[in-house]
Amino acid sequence: MIRKPVVAGQFYPGTKNELEEMISSCLQHKYGPGNQIQKDEKIYGVICPHAGYIYSGPTACHSYKAISSKNPELVIIVGPNHFGVGRDVATMIDAKWETPLGLVEVDSEAAKEISNISKYIEIDEFSHSRDHSLEVQIPLLQSMLSNEFKILPIILLEQGLEIARDVGNAVADIAKSRNAMIVASSDFTHYEENSFAHSQDKALIEPILEMDIEGFYQVLMDRGVTACGYGAMASTIVACKKLGATRGELLSYATSGDVQGDTSRVVGYGAIKFV
Numbered sequence: 416m417i418r419k420p421v422v423a424g425q426f427y428p429g430t431k432n433e434l435e436e437m438i439s440s441c442l443q444h445k446y447g448p449g450n451q452i453q454k455d456e457k458i459y460g461v462i463c464p465h466a467g468y469i470y471s472g473p474t475a476c477h478s479y480k481a482i483s484s485k486n487p488e489l490v491i492i493v494g495p496n497h498f499g500v501g502r503d504v505a506t507m508i509d510a511k512w513e514t515p516l517g518l519v520e521v522d523s524e525a526a527k528e529i530s531n532i533s534k535y536i537e538i539d540e541f542s543h544s545r546d547h548s549l550e551v552q553i554p555l556l557q558s559m560l561s562n563e564f565k566i567l568p569i570i571l572l573e574q575g576l577e578i579a580r581d582v583g584n585a586v587a588d589i590a591k592s593r594n595a596m597i598v599a600s601s602d603f604t605h606y607e608e609n610s611f612a613h614s615q616d617k618a619l620i621e622p623i624l625e626m627d628i629e630g631f632y633q634v635l636m637d638r639g640v641t642a643c644g645y646g647a648m649a650s651t652i653v654a655c656k657k658l659g660a661t662r663g664e665l666l667s668y669a670t671s672g673d674v675q676g677d678t679s680r681v682v683g684y685g686a687i688k689f690v
Contacts, residue, residue, distance in 0.1 A: 418512045422547040426467045427554055436452060438558045441472030446479040446669045449555065456690050458482055459655035460597030462623070464647055464684035465494060465551045465660045470671040471602065475552075477666035477686035478598075479559040482682035489522055491586055493651060494548030494600030495644040496514075496572040499677045501542025504582060506536040511565065512550070516557040517611075522565040525589050529567065533585035535578050542570050548644060556598075558675040574646025576632050582646075583653025590658055601644025603683030607670040615640050616668065616683040624663040626652050633643035642683075651655040655689035663687045 423429040428437050441447050461478035464471035468514070496505075508523040526603035530536045549568045556564065565616055567589065569582065586597060603619065604612040617639045622630035628649050642648070652663075665687055 416510045417518070418510050418543060420514055420622060421545055422550055423515055426547055426551050429515060429652055429666050432517045433672035434554055437468055437472065437560065437660070441468055442476045442480070444473035444658060446667065446674055447473035448477045453481055453484060458485060459658045459660040460599065460651050460690045461601045461689070462601060462651065462685060462687040463552060464602050465548045465600045466602055466638050466671065466682060466684065470674055470682065471684040472683050473674060474667050474669050474684040478688065479555050481666060482596055482686045484561045485486055485596060486560065487594055488673065489565050489567060489593045489595040490526060490556055490598060491567040491569065491590060491595055492549045492552050492600060493569045493571065493582065493586065495574060496542060496546055496570045497548060497643065497646055498545045499572060501572065502537045502539045504569065504571050504578060505539040505541055506530060506567060507541035508538055510540060512553055513601040513613040514554045514557060516554050519553055519557065522566050522567050526568045527587050529585050534581050536569060536582065536585060536672050543568060547568060552598055552600055564598045570647045576628070576649065579628065579646045579649035581652055584657060586650060586654040587657035588656065597651050597654055599644065599647040599650050601642055603640070603642045603685055605641040605643065605682050606680045607680035609670055609681045612670050612683045616685065620665060620685060622669070623648060623652065624665060626656050626660065626663060626689070628652050632673050660689040662688050
């Protein structure tokens with residue numbers, strides 16, 4: 416099956432030329448990475464925002480720039496299910512995801528394997544039918560990676576600690592035997608005043624950089640941080656740690672208010688790599 420784009424023309428441009436231009440302008444944006452030289456280091460995974468490119472694109476480009484020379488053959492993308500449809504945790508098989516930049520194939524073998532390893536991950540294409548959290552990452556990957564790659568999409572309706580542990584361990588098992596990169600798709604604080612969003616997100620980013628998953632859930636609950644893909648971030652921390660990462664590094668943080676100017680109700684965006 417072809418998984419058709421559901422937010423092309425909304426979250427990002429619907430035509431190839433406009434989309435390429437937009438990604439290029441996000442790279443060169445004052446909140447984007449520009450032409451900075453990347454370190455030659457092992458990167459196990461990244462955290463990336465998933466809002467409209469005009470808001471979060473410059474921040475997202477920091478994560479993709481960091482992995483642009485790594486040429487993974489499999490990109491495991493984990494994100495939250497915003498629409499509440501389908502299974503608690505789902506991947507899919509026998510599919511290609513379409514964007515204005517072309518088709519990307521789902522690694523069905525990896526999807527079957529991970530659904531056998533994990534207690535929670537089921538194969539269910541319906542879970543993926545409406546959501547943007549994984550879709551918006553794909554054009555950026557297509558644009559920034561020079562090699563052919565497949566994806567393993569994992570969407571989370573349930574994002575508690577136990578599920579994050581299970582999914583993270585299963586992702587690590589899949590990544591171990593492949594040339595893989597893990598992408599956690601999540602925005603941070605939603606619809607708060609700009610300085611408050613900054614302080615909330617700074618508190619949540621601390622345990623992420625320390626790769627402390629219990630501390631992460633603690634801050635999330637104590638402060639009521641409204642990060643939508645917290646389970647995706649947590650499972651990525653678990654996976655990267657199991658694979659050998661020792662710390663996270665904040666590449667960039669900005670809010671929609673920083674980028675677009677309206678600071679009254681912003682959404683926070685972070686780009687983080689695990690090394």
